[in-house]
Amino acid sequence: MSTYAIHAGKFVLPAAVMDGGYLMVEDGVFGAWQAEEPACEVVDYAGKWVAPGLVDTHIHGFYNHATTDNDAEGMNIASAELARLGTTSWLPTTFTQGVDDLGESCAAIAQAAAERGPEFVGARIQGIYLEGPFFTTKHVGAQNPKFLIDPDVEVFHGWQERAGGRIVKSALAAEKPGAAEYIAALDAEGIVTCLGHTDATYDECLAAINAGATCIVHTYNGQRGLHHREPGVVGAAMATPETYSEIICDGKHVHPAAIKALVNAKGWQHVVLITDCLACGGMPEGNYMSGGMPVILKDNLCHIVNEDGSMGSIAGSVLTLARGVKNMVDWGIVTAEQALRMGTEVAARSAKIDGACGFIKPGRDADFIVLEPDMTLVETYVGGTRIEK
Numbered sequence: 001m002s003t004y005a006i007h008a009g010k011f012v013l014p015a016a017v018m019d020g021g022y023l024m025v026e027d028g029v030f031g032a033w034q035a036e037e038p039a040c041e042v043v044d045y046a047g048k049w050v051a052p053g054l055v056d057t058h059i060h061g062f063y064n065h066a067t068t069d070n071d072a073e074g075m076n077i078a079s080a081e082l083a084r085l086g087t088t089s090w091l092p093t094t095f096t097q098g099v100d101d102l103g104e105s106c107a108a109i110a111q112a113a114a115e116r117g118p119e120f121v122g123a124r125i126q127g128i129y130l131e132g133p134f135f136t137t138k139h140v141g142a143q144n145p146k147f148l149i150d151p152d153v154e155v156f157h158g159w160q161e162r163a164g165g166r167i168v169k170s171a172l173a174a175e176k177p178g179a180a181e182y183i184a185a186l187d188a189e190g191i192v193t194c195l196g197h198t199d200a201t202y203d204e205c206l207a208a209i210n211a212g213a214t215c216i217v218h219t220y221n222g223q224r225g226l227h228h229r230e231p232g233v234v235g236a237a238m239a240t241p242e243t244y245s246e247i248i249c250d251g252k253h254v255h256p257a258a259i260k261a262l263v264n265a266k267g268w269q270h271v272v273l274i275t276d277c278l279a280c281g282g283m284p285e286g287n288y289m290s291g292g293m294p295v296i297l298k299d300n301l302c303h304i305v306n307e308d309g310s311m312g313s314i315a316g317s318v319l320t321l322a323r324g325v326k327n328m329v330d331w332g333i334v335t336a337e338q339a340l341r342m343g344t345e346v347a348a349r350s351a352k353i354d355g356a357c358g359f360i361k362p363g364r365d366a367d368f369i370v371l372e373p374d375m376t377l378v379e380t381y382v383g384g385t386r387i388e389k
Contacts (some may be wrong), residue, residue: 003027003382004302006043007017008370012051012340014359018260023050025366028383032362045370048378049336050124050150052208053088053367055323055358057169057272057351058246059219060093060130060290061279061309067092068292070104079122081282086322086377088367089126089357090350091169093276096132096143099155106163113166121382126353127168131217132184134172141222142304142315143197144292152184162317168193169351170181171217173198174233187212192352194246197222198233205236205374209243218276219245219252219262221314238265244350246274249324250317252301256331268334271322272350273324273343278316290315309368336375 005022011033013321022038024031045335061067063081065074066365075092083088092109106128113125126273133142136149149155151172160167170186171194172179183193195208199260201224216237224232237245238261245266247259253271253276263271276382280288282299287305288295294305304312321343326338348358366384371377378388 002041005038006045007037007042007049008045008050009047009373010047012360014345014361017337020373022159024282025384026367030360030362030364030366030387039247043316045274045378047373048341049370049371049373051067051340051369052351052358052360053369053380053382054086054325054343055126055198055353056090056275056277056321057347058080058089058274059277060092060095060316061281062277063282064288065280066218066279066290067094067105067109068097068101068235070108072108072111074123075109076116076120076122079125081223081355082123083121083382084091084389085097085282085320086369086380087123087279087320088369088380088382089353091129091351092127095292096135096140096147098147100156101134102130103159103162106159106167109162110166110334112161114117114164121385121387124357125166126356127351128163129171129351130167130168132197134176134179135350136199136212137223138177138199139197141197141313142290142293142295142355143350150176151178153182153185156182156186160360168250168353169194169215174200174204174213179208180211182214182266183208183211190348191350195223195233199224200233201363202235205233206240209236209240213243215244215246217246218248218253218274220258221248227356232304238262241266241270244270244346248276248319250275250319251301251327251329251331253317256333259328259331260333268338268342269346271342271349273339273340274347275321275324276316281318281320283318286386298330301386310328316377322369322377329375336373337361339375366370
């Protein structure tokens with residue numbers, strides 16, 4: 001592979017946003033940023049921003065390929081399409097399924113990651129996120145209620161074995177029997193535990209956080225809300241500054257004013273931009289399956305199909321993370337720099353995958369995006385290779 005330099009108006013680097021200059025790319029990995037023009041090929045993006053490739057830590061699939069399909073090839077097709085749209089790392093996210101089926105999903109995701117050769121160019125699978133099945137019926141949302149069970153460390157270990165050790169994140173309801181023990185056990189193994197699809201009280205959430213939980217699943221959605229006499233899950237998210245709060249930033253799941261309130265309460269450094277995108281992301285409007293359940297995609301949002309065929313509650317988004325970053329800036333909630341960091345380094349830290357992605361650092365895979373000053377995505381590079389649109 002070749003050595004070249006990227007010239008741009010601004011570079012989002014770990015310590016600061018650097019104005020102008022040149023970022024070296026050497027055989028598919030980042031070199032150093034420098035102010036002076038180097039004696040090599042220069043790819044000129046004058047006036048544009050260069051940032052780390054986006055990191056989606058909560059996403060169920062894309063381009064009509066879902067984690068529940070148990071299809072390694074499908075995961076790689078989804079990865080290639082995600083990269084075209086700015087996401088260079090992701091955590092394929094499972095649904096609430098039967099124990100054996102969930103193991104099959106983990107195995108298929110692991111197979112997709114393991115079988116990639118050096119010629120593959122697409123979003124990197126940085127781990128697996130288990131969204132379920134340890135949830136409460138009251139806030140089950142688009143998860144399948146017939147497969148809900150109590151947290152079980154041995155069951156988790158069975159999934160982890162099928163995953164080849166790739167599970168990095170697991171969600172549960174804080175009020176479920178055995179929740180604290182499950183959280184503490186996974187915390188000791190370095191696995192992130194998250195509170196979601198839960199009707200837990202504020203005190204139950206604090207007990208879970210004290211046991212080691214560090215993240216709130218799609219804050220505001222699928223959980224007990226904020227009340228001044230019972231702060232609930234949302235109150236726990238806002239009152240614990242060191243936890244991370246996921247937020248679906250499509251403007252449909254959560255009102256921008258509520259997102260602003262969360263950012264003001266926690267600071268942008270602990271709010272994670274996610275998509276919660278379903279497999280129908282990137283597809284036209286119509287009827288699809290999601291987590292084994294029928295959904296309707298209409299007006300850039302997925303809804304559950306009721307038994308009578310009518311459109312029911314929200315099932316998930318079809319958002320891209322690049323669009324989410326731009327939304328946060330367009331809504332005036334954070335600066336461009338902050339939005340980009342929320343979709344890269346903050347996301348990576350929240351899932352403990354920041355050793356592999358989320359930053360432009362010498363020696364790291366040269367995964368980066370190029371944007372207009374208004375945060376419109378221009379180009380994506382994976383391993384120093386520009387993705388054809």
